[in-house]
Amino acid sequence: MIGDMNPATLANVIQNNNDLRVFCNGCGRCRDLDVHALSKSLGPEMAVPEIGRRARCTACGHKGGSMQVVAVRW
Numbered sequence: 464m465i466g467d468m469n470p471a472t473l474a475n476v477i478q479n480n481n482d483l484r485v486f487c488n489g490c491g492r493c494r495d496l497d498v499h500a501l502s503k504s505l506g507p508e509m510a511v512p513e514i515g516r517r518a519r520c521t522a523c524g525h526k527g528g529s530m531q532v533v534a535v536r537w
């Protein structure tokens with residue numbers, strides 16, 4: 464688990480071949496995110512928890528979610 468003191472960035476996630484998932488704080492739904500698309504729109508130095516704060520749920524409209532880094536096995 465990565466602590467808040469040293470949040471992972473999009474660049475870290477891509478480097479490790481990981482995916483990102485966001486859990487809605489309103490309804491609990493989760494959604495997988497396209498890290499490469501996020502890196503292009505927000506920049507590779509964007510901190511992962513900050514993406515969660517900005518995310519808006521497509522199901523219930525709640526703003527803010529919890530981020531989870533998902534390890535992709537090759």
Ligand SMILES: [Zn+2]
Nearest residue numbers: 487490520523
């Ligand atoms: Zn929701």
